[in-house]
Amino acid sequence: MSGRTTALTPPADAGPPVRHPEAPAPGEVIGAHYENCFGCGAGVPHGLHLEVRAGEGVAVTAEFRVKEAHQGAPGLAHGGVLATALDETLGSLNWLTRVIAVTGRLETDFLLPVPVDSVLYLEAEAVAVHHRKIYCTATGRLGGPEGPVAVRADAVFIEVKVEHFINHGRPAEINAALADPDQVKVVRAFEVNP
Numbered sequence: 260m261s262g263r264t265t266a267l268t269p270p271a272d273a274g275p276p277v278r279h280p281e282a283p284a285p286g287e288v289i290g291a292h293y294e295n296c297f298g299c300g301a302g303v304p305h306g307l308h309l310e311v312r313a314g315e316g317v318a319v320t321a322e323f324r325v326k327e328a329h330q331g332a333p334g335l336a337h338g339g340v341l342a343t344a345l346d347e348t349l350g351s352l353n354w355l356t357r358v359i360a361v362t363g364r365l366e367t368d369f370l371l372p373v374p375v376d377s378v379l380y381l382e383a384e385a386v387a388v389h390h391r392k393i394y395c396t397a398t399g400r401l402g403g404p405e406g407p408v409a410v411r412a413d414a415v416f417i418e419v420k421v422e423h424f425i426n427h428g429r430p431a432e433i434n435a436a437l438a439d440p441d442q443v444k445v446v447r448a449f450e451v452n453p
């Protein structure tokens with residue numbers, strides 16, 4: 260069979276994800292990839308401010324405290340915000356493989372309502388790689404890292420070059436990012452990918 264597929268199940272000839280030798284050690288905080296990122300940036304007042312930590316293998320953990328600005332129904336988190344938290348956690352797996360990849364497909368299950376002020380304990384893991392496609396999965400639990408699963412997601416991320424952002428981003432932000440030594444350091448970390 261040939262042709263483009265967006266399936267979330269890896270094909271039979273997919274390989275395992277490979278942790279980069281210089282990936283952050285398990286337990287180490289993976290810094291924000293961009294100050295103005297809604298998911299991880301400190302510069303976004305109503306952002307999620309996710310602080311992601313490297314895990315073993317190609318896995319990460321993060322905690323997200325739901326704030327008033329994240330409501331959908333009264334006192335409950337908006338589903339789109341929860342999907343964003345899963346997406347951001349999954350995106351952080353890039354830092355363990357040192358491959359830049361963007362979300363191609365994200366399928367989310369909402370299993371329990373998530374109240375404002377609760378903490379979502381997130382965990383994401385890459386499960387397989389097929390050419391440019393990275394298959395990964397994530398959960399968000401309530402009450403603690405072993406608590407009940409409130410949200411979960413399966414995703415396919417697609418590997419891209421830095422040019423993806425340079426070519427498509429708004430020039431004002433791209434130029435500011437390229438002039439920022441910290442941002443350039445983030446980009447260089449990927450350029451040394453063997």
Ligand SMILES: CCCCCCCCCCCCCCCC(=O)SCCNC(=O)CCNC(=O)[C@H](O)C(C)(C)COP(=O)(O)OP(=O)(O)OC[C@H]1O[C@@H](n2cnc3c(N)ncnc32)[C@H](O)[C@@H]1OP(=O)(O)O
Nearest residue numbers: 262263264265292346347350361362363364415417424436
């Ligand atoms: C200067 C500053 C630098 C800053 C440095 C910072 C870098 C760090 C940023 C990280 C950020 C993370 C933040 C959180 C994660 C996001 O939120 S990322 C943002 C949301 N995602 C996007 O904006 C992606 C938008 N989509 C696209 O740009 C394009 O569709 C893509 C994904 C690049 C693919 O386009 P393409 O390169 O033309 O790929 P294409 O040849 O069509 O397909 C390649 C393969 O992928 C598969 N594929 C394509 N689309 C899909 C899909 N939707 N579903 C499943 N499979 C698909 C194809 O089937 C194909 O597979 P094979 O046929 O080879 O088996």
